[in-house]
Amino acid sequence: MSDCIFCKIANKEIPSNVAYEDSEIICFHDLQPQAPVHLLVIPKKHIESLDGAGAEDAAVLGGLLTKVKAIAAEAGLANGYRLVCNCGEDGMQTVKHLHFHLLGKRKMLWPPG
Ligand code: AMP
Ligand code: ZN
DSSP: OTTOHHHHHHTTSSOOOEEEEOSSEEEEEOSSOSSSEEEEEEESSOOOSGGGOOGGGHHHHHHHHHHHHHHHHHTTOTTOEEEEOOOTTTTTOOSSSOOEEEEESSOOOSSOO
16 A cells, blocks of 8 residues: 555654564554553554454464563553554544554553543
8 A cells, every 4th residue: 555654654664663573563653642652553464444354364463462462561561551443433543554552651541532
């Protein structure tokens, strides 16, 4: 996806503050942090949203989810964290490349806004 900002981050066409990367996923700091730690974890493959993920993406997404604890530990989130995936219009997804917000270092609120 040539006009996708997160594809460009994954391809290093635009800069980001990378916290973790492997062949399938990349994790970088959100530009507008909503918590003292606010990372975005994304598959490098362009998948528009959770609704756009198919059976062929199960391995990559399973790998991503099982990597989160190590990313959180590295970020110092020993006291817990929140993982958020906004999907579609009502979910308030603004960037149309599947991503998970990893938020921590403060007490989260519930219910979310
Ligand atoms: P969402 O509203 O769930 O689609 O979240 C998109 C997130 O991407 C927001 O928290 C933005 O602050 C963040 N964001 C947008 N552009 C960039 C960028 N170039 N680098 C880092 N984070 C970004
Ligand atoms: Zn993309």
